[in-house]
Amino acid sequence: MATAEDLFMALEQFVQRFNANKLVKKMVRDWDRHIFISVTDLELASTVVVADDAIKELVPGESGKKDISIIAPADVIIGIFTGKLNPAKEYAKGNVKFVGSPKDEMKVDAIIQYLWS
Amino acid sequence: MSTLQKVLRLRTLAATSIGLGLASSVYAAVVQVGHTAGDRYIWAAILLAAFVCIMAARNFSELARRFPNAGGVQVYVRNAFGERASNTVSLMYIILAVAAGAAEAYVFASVLRIIFKTFNLTLLASFPLEAWIFLVLLTFLGINLVGVSVAGKVQELLTFTLLVLLVSLSVYALFQPSSHAVSQSARVDGLMFTQAVAYAIYLFIGFEWITPLAEEAEDVNSLGKAMTLAIVTLGIAYSLFGTAVVKHVDTASLLNSTTPHMEFARLLAGKAGIMIMGVISVIATFTAFNAGIMGTSRLMYAMAREGVLPGFLAKVHLRFFTPWSSLMFIFLLQLLLTLFVIGTGSFKTPIFLAASVECIIYTLVSLAVLKLRGWKNVLAPGFTALVFGALTVLMLLPPTPPAVVILLAGGLILALAYSVFIVPRLAR
Numbered sequence: 302m303a304t305a306e307d308l309f310m311a312l313e314q315f316v317q318r319f320n321a322n323k324l325v326k327k328m329v330r331d332w333d334r335h336i337f338i339s340v341t342d343l344e345l346a347s348t349v350v351v352a353d354d355a356i357k358e359l360v361p362g363e364s365g366k367k368d369i370s371i372i373a374p375a376d377v378i379i380g381i382f383t384g385k386l387n388p389a390k391e392y393a394k395g396n397v398k399f400v401g402s403p404k405d406e407m408k409v410d411a412i413i414q415y416l417w418s
Numbered sequence: 419m420s421t422l423q424k425v426l427r428l429r430t431l432a433a434t435s436i437g438l439g440l441a442s443s444v445y446a447a448v449v450q451v452g453h454t455a456g457d458r459y460i461w462a463a464i465l466l467a468a469f470v471c472i473m474a475a476r477n478f479s480e481l482a483r484r485f486p487n488a489g490g491v492q493v494y495v496r497n498a499f500g501e502r503a504s505n506t507v508s509l510m511y512i513i514l515a516v517a518a519g520a521a522e523a524y525v526f527a528s529v530l531r532i533i534f535k536t537f538n539l540t541l542l543a544s545f546p547l548e549a550w551i552f553l554v555l556l557t558f559l560g561i562n563l564v565g566v567s568v569a570g571k572v573q574e575l576l577t578f579t580l581l582v583l584l585v586s587l588s589v590y591a592l593f594q595p596s597s598h599a600v601s602q603s604a605r606v607d608g609l610m611f612t613q614a615v616a617y618a619i620y621l622f623i624g625f626e627w628i629t630p631l632a633e634e635a636e637d638v639n640s641l642g643k644a645m646t647l648a649i650v651t652l653g654i655a656y657s658l659f660g661t662a663v664v665k666h667v668d669t670a671s672l673l674n675s676t677t678p679h680m681e682f683a684r685l686l687a688g689k690a691g692i693m694i695m696g697v698i699s700v701i702a703t704f705t706a707f708n709a710g711i712m713g714t715s716r717l718m719y720a721m722a723r724e725g726v727l728p729g730f731l732a733k734v735h736l737r738f739f740t741p742w743s744s745l746m747f748i749f750l751l752q753l754l755l756t757l758f759v760i761g762t763g764s765f766k767t768p769i770f771l772a773a774s775v776e777c778i779i780y781t782l783v784s785l786a787v788l789k790l791r792g793w794k795n796v797l798a799p800g801f802t803a804l805v806f807g808a809l810t811v812l813m814l815l816p817p818t819p820p821a822v823v824i825l826l827a828g829g830l831i832l833a834l835a836y837s838v839f840i841v842p843r844l845a846r
Contacts, residue, residue, distance in 0.1 A: 328736055389723030395487035400634075403716070404565060404739055410723065411734040 303375035305343055309359075311379040312338070312347060316356045318416055325412055326354050334405065335366040342374040369401035369409060384417030426634045431644035432651070433577040434631070434709075438624030439652045440580050441706035442529060442699040443521040445679035447620040447769050448660050449672045454817070455614030457664035459606060461657035467618030468653030470809070471625065472646050473802040474780040477787045479642025482632040484790065490630035491783065498786035502837045505726050507782060508717060509833035514775040515714035516748060517825075518623060519707060520755035521768035523558075526703040527551040528676040529696065536684075536692045551756050554703075559749045562711050565740045576705050583698050584655050591662035591686050598666050609812075616809040620773040621656050622649050626783075627713060676765050711748060718744035725845050762821055770822040774813040775829075781806040 319325055329351055336349040348364040350357045371378070377396050380386030388410055391397045399406050451467075452460035481494040489496075491511070496504035527550035534543035625648050628641060635641055663669065663682050672678035679699070683691030719741035722732035733743035759765050784803035788796055814823050 387724065389720050390725075393489045393492060393720060393724055395485065395489055395493060398487070407716075407719075407734060407741070408739045411736075411739060414723070414732065414734070 302342075303379050305345055307379055308340060308343065308345065308375050309347070311383050312349070312359055315382040316349070316359055319412070320355050322416060325416055328408070328412055328415070330354050332408065334368040335364050336409070337363060337367040337370045338378060339370060339372040340375045340378055341372060369399070369405050371397065371399055371409075373397035381413065384413070388413055426631055427636050428640045428644055428647070430574060431628050431631065431635060431640060432647040433574040435625045435628045435644050435648035436577050436581070436651055437573060437709050438518075438627060438706050439622050439648070440577065440702045441518070441522050441623075442679075442703045443518070443525040443769060444621050444656070445659075446525065446676060446766060447617055447773070448656055449663065449669045449675070449678045450766065451614045451618045451621075452660055452664050452669035453673050454617060455611050456606060457669050459611060459614075460660035460664055460669075463611060463614040464618050464621065464657040464660055465653050467615045468622065468649050470615070470802070470805050471619065471622045471649045473798070474783065474806065475625065475642060475645035475649060477783050477799055477802060478626045478629050478645060479639075480787055481783065481790070482629045482641045483638050486632035486638050491626065491779070494786050495782060498789040502841070503782070505721075505837040505841055506833050507779060508721055508726070509836060510775050510779060510830070511717060512714060513829045513833070514772050514779070515710050516751045516755060517768040517772040517775065519710055519748070519752045520759060521765070521772065522703055522707050522710075523551050523554045523752060524756055524759060524765050524768070525676050526699065526707070527554050529680060529699045530554070532677055532680045533692065533696045536689055548760060552753070555749055555752055555756070558707055558711055559745055561708060562715060562745050563735065563738060563740055563742055565738045566708075573705065576701050580698060580701055580705075581651065581655055583694065585658060587683070587686075587694060588655070588658040588662040591682075592658070592665060594666070594686065596666045598668065612809075613812045613815065616777065616813040617770070617773060619776055619809065620769055622652055623772060623776055624710070625649055711745070714748055715741045715744040718747065726841050728844065762819070764819045764821060767819055767821050767825065770813060770818050771825050774810055774822065774826050777806045777810040777813060778830075781810060
């Protein structure tokens, strides 16, 4: 079972990969969002703050704003953000819940797709 | 700990569930129902179809409570019968959406030509039907590529407006004097009447498309209520409309019309009637067609992302963030089907095809309930499965064109073969 440390390492890696990818940075142009990640089994949360075409910070817990929420157990969150699990498959199985507009949902999935393909 | 926001109320869910059933292509099906059942019994066939759809809705509601997630029918079937059956059902939904979309494009293009002719827009009216079908499909492709969507409140308002207009027109027609005598045949042909009930399933098409919203519903039980409310509302609206039509005209004279609602409106109120029904058609096509294409393109995108469909269908437009390759693919399929319809001259083929696919899906979902209940308390879902199984068979008997049987059999065999032989290879 994944630990809190595994989770934050995976998210940190994701942030580095995200900010190093030119195409992904182009994809988030004028798309400032607070992506709230809730880890159900560890009872932890984190917020990815996207602003000025990059991930600006990774805030533990809530940042006061939730444009998008991603809710799943730690193993699934780590799998998705490290490219080891397919978010679409996990979503269809009901292992991950997504709250946000369909357009934002498509954008997050596309970012993960382009980042790991 | 965060949970999903429960934002969707009964009214929004019901409006969304009604949405697809208010398409412009439905009126040709209403006329077919009247002609097959016998004009005098049109209301009975429509209300009986509503009743059996409510039985199907009970099954969807039970499964949505059991699996309240965004996967909807695919998840229910996967849990009952496994991955292959689930993939086959998803492919059947794509066939359904393509068929319904092709019917809608054909009918809406015909509506546009009638409006142009009536209001002496001769240049626009002179374009061939094929050109208008192409333009209609292209317009909706463009709208979806850019990602224009109807917000929940707007959907509620449009649905309410459509229902008020449709019911008002029907009630007005019912109170108008008519020189036409409704055929009073003494005996009802049981087989034909049951077949009319099967055709009437098209009037409620897509009521279950709200099941993926289970997580966002204020109360998961409201999903079942919303579907029932939607079916009852559509049942009343269409039985009123059908009864109004047969009061003034013999359905046999409208049977070969792609736009019987426009002809009925003209008969009733001349140019004003055409104007009102034209507005109804424009709103109906916009809401139903747009929701249908958007939902199907996202389903195809998700299937491509899951590795069930080829990867090229998972391409996302980098400016609009819409699944452009899935949208293009749907556009091509709908264009091919409408060309086939024009070629065969049978514009009702996609309507019958969509209704028969829907009956098969309702049968499968009833069987899924039986399986997940462990074959206990079998009476209600077992009966529903039998009813929809029988309706599927009846749907394929004449006067249904043979092309429907060929397309349905071909589609099912291809979907099944694809799920069994191709999907495992794609997964590898």
